[in-house]
Each structure stands twice: as C-alpha cells, then as structure tokens.
Amino acid sequence: MVREADQRSERATKAHRATEILDGLLEGWFDYIGDLNGPPLKLRHLTRPQMVFVMSLTAHVHATAKALRPVLPDGLTIAHMPLVRSIFEATVTAVWCQAVDDGAEALMQEGDRQRNNVRRAVGEALSVREMERVATYDLGALISSSTAQGRSMEKRLEDLEMPGAYVIYRVLSGQSHASIETMENYVDQQSFTQEPLSIKSNPGAHPRSAEWIELCASCLVWSGALINFHDPARSRRSELRQAARELQIDWILKVKPDAVRRGGGRPR
Numbered sequence: 353m354v355r356e357a358d359q360r361s362e363r364a365t366k367a368h369r370a371t372e373i374l375d376g377l378l379e380g381w382f383d384y385i386g387d388l389n390g391p392p393l394k395l396r397h398l399t400r401p402q403m404v405f406v407m408s409l410t411a412h413v414h415a416t417a418k419a420l421r422p423v424l425p426d427g428l429t430i431a432h433m434p435l436v437r438s439i440f441e442a443t444v445t446a447v448w449c450q451a452v453d454d455g456a457e458a459l460m461q462e463g464d465r466q467r468n469n470v471r472r473a474v475g476e477a478l479s480v481r482e483m484e485r486v487a488t489y490d491l492g493a494l495i496s497s498s499t500a501q502g503r504s505m506e507k508r509l510e511d512l513e514m515p516g517a518y519v520i521y522r523v524l525s526g527q528s529h530a531s532i533e534t535m536e537n538y539v540d541q542q543s544f545t546q547e548p549l550s551i552k553s554n555p556g557a558h559p560r561s562a563e564w565i566e567l568c569a570s571c572l573v574w575s576g577a578l579i580n581f582h583d584p585a586r587s588r589r590s591e592l593r594q595a596a597r598e599l600q601i602d603w604i605l606k607v608k609p610d611a612v613r614r615g616g617g618r619p620r
Contacts (some may be wrong), residue, residue, distance in 0.1 A: 363561070363562045364425075364426075364562075365618040366562035366566070367424075367425035367426070367561045367562040367565050368425050369423040369564040369598075370562060370565040370568075370569050370599070370609065371421075371423070371424045371565055373422070373569045373595050373598055373599060374417065374421070374424070374565065374572060374616070375568060376591070376595065377572040377576065377591075377592075377595055378417060378421065378572065380576075380588055380591050380592075381414045381572070381576060381588075382414070382418075384587055384588055385411070385414075393407075393579065393582040393583055394582050394583075394584055394606060395483075395582065396581065396582055398450065398582070399453070399456060400495055401456035401457070401460065402449055402453070402455065402456040403458050403480075403618060404456070404581070405445075405446065405449045405455075405459060406446050406449055406450045406578050406579070407579065409442045409443070409446035409449070409575070409576040410442075410446055410576070410578055410579055412438075412442045412612075413439050413442045413446070413571055413572065413575040414572065414575070414576075416435055416438050416439050416442070417439055417568055417571070417572060418433060420435045420568065421430060422438070424565055425561060425562075425565060426557060426561070427557065428557060428558045428561040428564060428565065429537070429554070429555045429556060429557060429558055430527055430533075430537040430555045430558060431533055431555060432527045432558075433524060433527040433558070433564075434528040436524060436528075436564050436567065436568060437521075437524035437525060437527075437528045438503075439568050439571045440520065440521065440524060440567060440568075440571055441505065441521070442571075443571035443574050443575045444505075444508065444509060444514075444517065444521075444605070444606075445459070445505075445508060445605065446511065446514060446575055446578055447574060447575070447578065447605045448508050448511055448512065448583075448607055448611075450578050451511075451606075451607035451611070451612050452498055452501070452511065452607065452611055452612060452614070452615035453615040453616045454497055454498050454615045454616055455498055455501070455502070455615060457498075457502075458499050458501055458502025458503075459499040459502050460502075461499060463501055463609050490564060495617065496554070496616050497615060498614065498615050501611075503554070505521060506518055511607050511608055511611035512605065512606070512607055512608070513605075513606040513607065513608055514605060520567070531567075537552070537555035537556070538551055538552045538555055539551060539552070540552075545617075552563055566599060568603050569595065569599055570587075570596075570599055572595075573592050573595050573596050573599065573601065573603055574603075574604070574605040576588055576592050577592050577603055577605075578602050580592060581607055
C-alpha cells in the first residue's frame, strides 16, 4: 500500500512538472507568434506548399494544447484523449512534411481524393448550390513518390526515427474512438456480470496522465523546432533545447534518410 501511494505521488509530480514545461512552451510560442502572423520566416529549402502545411499544423498543435491546458495536470480523462491524439498526429505530419520534399504533394493528393469522394457520396442528396460548398481544389496531375505515406499515418510514422511511434498512435486511437478502451472507463467490471449496472458520468483521471502530458509537451518542442529552423534569429532555440533536456528527448524529431531521399531530397 505504501509503495502504491509512492507511485501515485511520483506520477503526480511528473504530471505537474510536465505541465509546467508545457506552460512555458505555450507562453513562448504565443509570445513569438504574436496576435497576427508572427515574425517573417525564410522558406530555406522548403517549397511554399510544404511551408503552408508545416506552419498551419504547428499552429494547430499549439492551439490544441492550449485548449487542453485547463484540465491539466489532474483532470485529464479518456474524454480528452482525442485532443492528445490530434496533437501527436499534427506534429508528426508536420515533421514528416518538412523533411520529405514531395510530402506536401502527397498530402494534397490525399486531401483532394477524399474531398472528391465526399462529393460523389453526397452528390445525389445535395442541390447544385449545396454541392459547390463542398470545396475541392483543381490540383492537376500532382506527382509524388510518397503517395502511400500521404494516405496512411502508419506509413508516415514508419518514416520517422522514433521507435514505437505507431504503437503510441494505435494506443491514442484506441482511446479516442468508440472502442472497448473508451467504454471501460465508464463502467465497472462487475457491470458485465452483476446487478445493478452502473454507468459513471465522470470517467476519472487518466492513470497515465503524466506520460500523455509529457508527450504533448514533447510535441510542442518538436513542432516549435520546425518553425525555429526558418527563423533567421533562431528566437526560441535555447528555450526549446532546455525544454527537451528536461523532457529527456532530442529537440528535433528526425525522419529516416531513406524517406528523405525517396521524396527527392538529400538528408540534412
């Protein structure tokens, strides 16, 4: 019993410290980006479509973390896991898109394919005017050697130098969907075999809150580092590196050299 209490205390301490790091990174990002569009950035080796993806996804990572912040560190539950998943998914996609030269084309291909599928699926139910609101882009014949990665998060994650990345994504997905993992947080085990059946209105704090908060903070480091690369002043480099040291991670999430070469670029 004493050991269990010690473990709970240790997890709580980790969750609070990770939240403090996350707070500092959010403050640093919003101070840097300002009220409008932030300081001017150089494209460096990126194409404009790549930069659009990287900037918008990085902004989404931080906006989502800000939306999640009010429940941290003690109130993270299964109901908040879709936000954690979104933070992770947007981060790794931004990292991948920056490193793989034809990644933006692959993502645009997939986005346009899905939108065209929506138009076909709902076409009979909508008027012509309503159909026009289901936006598509005339992208022409985009060519990308990374089409499979554009369609599949699993393939995208395989391109990362991050062991266990797909396992993390699978766990997050299982806790973000209408799944057994979600259901188990709202019923007691005896509800399957005993009366009465009880349903919890509050699923309670997530038992692995500390780890998920650390992942969110890590994503703020990795996505922030992408923008820092294009900032001539390297305004947040020291801040991001310090946060990475405290989280015991590399401050740059790397993509495998083979994936970079497949996309037409040279490993950097």
